[in-house]
Amino acid sequence: MEWRKRPTMEDVAKAAGVSKATVSRVLAGIESGSTPATAERVRQTALRLGYVVNSIAASLRSRQSFTIGLLLADVANPFFGGIASGVEARLSQTGYSVILGNTDNSLERERALVRVLVEKQIDGLIAATSAASAEHFREAQERGVQVVLVDSDVPGLEADTVTIDNLATAEAVVGHLLELGHRRIAIVTGPMDATFDRHRLEGYRRALGRHGIAYDEALVLRADLLAEGGERAVDRLLELAPRPTALFATNNMMTQGVLVGLRRAGLRIPDEISLVGFDDQDWYALCHPPLSAVLNPAHEMGHVAADRLLTRLAGRGERVEQPVEHLVLDAPLVLRASTAPPPQG
Amino acid sequence: MEWRKRPTMEDVAKAAGVSKATVSRVLAGIESGSTPATAERVRQTALRLGYVVNSIAASLRSRQSFTIGLLLADVANPFFGGIASGVEARLSQTGYSVILGNTDNSLERERALVRVLVEKQIDGLIAATSAASAEHFREAQERGVQVVLVDSDVPGLEADTVTIDNLATAEAVVGHLLELGHRRIAIVTGPMDATFDRHRLEGYRRALGRHGIAYDEALVLRADLLAEGGERAVDRLLELAPRPTALFATNNMMTQGVLVGLRRAGLRIPDEISLVGFDDQDWYALCHPPLSAVLNPAHEMGHVAADRLLTRLAGRGERVEQPVEHLVLDAPLVLRASTAPPPQG
DNA sequence: ATCCGGAATGAAATCGGTTTAGTAAATCGG
DNA sequence: CCGATTTACTAAACCGATTTCATTCCGGAT
Helix, strand or coil: CCCCCCCCHHHHHHHHCCCHHHHHHHHCCCCCCCCHHHHHHHHHHHHHHCCCCCHHHHHHHHCCCCEEEEEECCCCCHHHHHHHHHHHHHHHCCCCEEEEEECCCCHHHHHHHHHHHHHCCCCEEEEECCCCCCHHHHHHHHCCCEEEEECCCCCCCCCEEEEECHHHHHHHHHHHHHHCCCCCEEEEECCCCCHHHHHHHHHHHHHHHHCCCCCCHHHEEECCCCHHHHHHHHHHHHHCCCCCCEEEECCHHHHHHHHHHHHHHCCCCCCCCEEEECCCCHHHHCECCCCEEECCCHHHHHHHHHHHHHHHHHCCCCCCCCCCCEEEECCCEECCCCCCCCCCC | CCCCCCCCHHHHHHHHCCCHHHHHHHHCCCCCCCCHHHHHHHHHHHHHHCCCCCHHHHHHHHCCCCEEEEEECCCCCHHHHHHHHHHHHHHHCCCCEEEEEECCCCHHHHHHHHHHHHHCCCCEEEEECCCCCCHHHHHHHHCCCEEEEECCCCCCCCCEEEEECHHHHHHHHHHHHHHCCCCCEEEEECCCCCHHHHHHHHHHHHHHHHCCCCCCHHHEEECCCCHHHHHHHHHHHHHCCCCCCEEEECCHHHHHHHHHHHHHHCCCCCCCCEEEECCCCHHHHCECCCCEEECCCHHHHHHHHHHHHHHHHHCCCCCCCCCCCEEEECCCEECCCCCCCCCCC
């Protein structure tokens, strides 16, 4: 069987009548160390032979993979899709590749993924998961991986973060509801593993406190961050007496679930109940009624995180280590038509 | 500066009193070639030293990276997010990693990405883009990369594909509209680069033909596959006289755009115009009115594509080459409330 | 003419594994 | 008990680049 082997740098060197070292220098774009004429000849032969570098070999020797890991709780969720697109957009401008890992909110899977990524010698890691544990990240750091956290912070981990001010944002949402006159406001939260989750609840609490309203555990509907959970939360809400007049759903999937639950229950928004969602999506404007929600800048967070990672990578080998940064982006509340003063009676 | 180097296989070998070869065999899980006692001792020392393999080095020698490339037109689009999650779910069960590439519908970016992926020695490539060109894929194939296409086919490329029957699906949609009594049915298409785009139009055409209705170029609203394009398509539709009584949007983003365009124009669905969308999303059920659409099984397509790629990778080195397969999945039309008989007069 | 310094280049070491070829000892059949 | 396998294991080659260090070449200063 005839099979043409792909040309290596050695082949190019031979064909161009130079050494591997020279070919390497030329193709790496190093100006000094070769005549313009030689450089051109090398480039031509490489092209003629259809030579393509083997980055695996290059990485082995140079100890740089130009690859970063991206851990997401759920790629199918547009919020994380937005983060991914932001990360990818920024990184691929620079020749870095991103290895995608989906954790499905499983800490076990997350650990396994980090392990594989470390084995693959990633230069950096961007994580947007709700992991409560820090050790697997710390292990990666010890092995020289720069890590940047997005959306959520991990307590006890010394790493850059890119988030929104979840506390203030939630406080603003609930403040808006309070100003409309609502007094019984329910909140649908996740399992409280992640900081964003806890901070959103804390903001809710603080807004109530500021308005002199007692915090009532019964109004905190703990769910699973998925649509299913949002839907079931509505069921529990219906059993509350007196029934809350407003509801705050703290992520996009649960917002969606709440919407179907409310529709199934036949509750009219905002006449019978006001609703504020999270992670604004384009379609929020299209449902009935158009939904007010917090705009969580997913794409931008991804972009900023990638940017931060790149500068950190660029600054390796510096004498002084760069201090960690905690970047906080704006998350405006976009008001549409799903909130109104509470019904009379 | 004191700096502890991460242990290599050599270190483990020395500490365990065996050779690198033995360590390699043990850690690779090769049963034969070592006593259970030796194996255990090696595993223990590896653990004790905190040894982690360097897959880069392993890949270089073994010529397998256990990495595949995933090219998507737009990760932020939930449809592609669904494909990504399907691919990732199937692949990560098996120790493969996926490198994500976003093409943004740019052929140039797509070519550059394929180049980088080939340099990174991917074992396989899954692409869900609307590239009309085959050569960059063919080049990857020549370099030993197995290619699987998802959602769209690339004419002139010998590769596995995983798609839906776009022609039949579109024909069914338009057939449904025709049976309701519509005679002027507009369609919003993409730029016709991709086969899915062309096939959907062809299905539209065939349905009309089957019902003895003339095909009218004016009713074909060419857009850009984005929401923006769908919105502008509505503007053009409004200028048509007589105005079409039904509209078929052929992907999720354009469906969304059409929805906002229609809303802005104040056209009531389905009283004044019927609408069928594509790439069913959960929120279609939540808008007003609940939207009928084709359910494009993104997650499943990704899953199947990954599966196909894995069996192809497993079958390398066989005497006989496996023939390419064209897998076609079901894409049901889910009817909700956005279609009705045309208005009188 | 001679010496010197910098630029161009090449030979060889190196990265950290996998794989091959080979060796010594253990096992087996008769 | 002997030759023939088999088994456990090692030494060394190898994958294909980058990087270090030595060498050659050249023009300009002395």
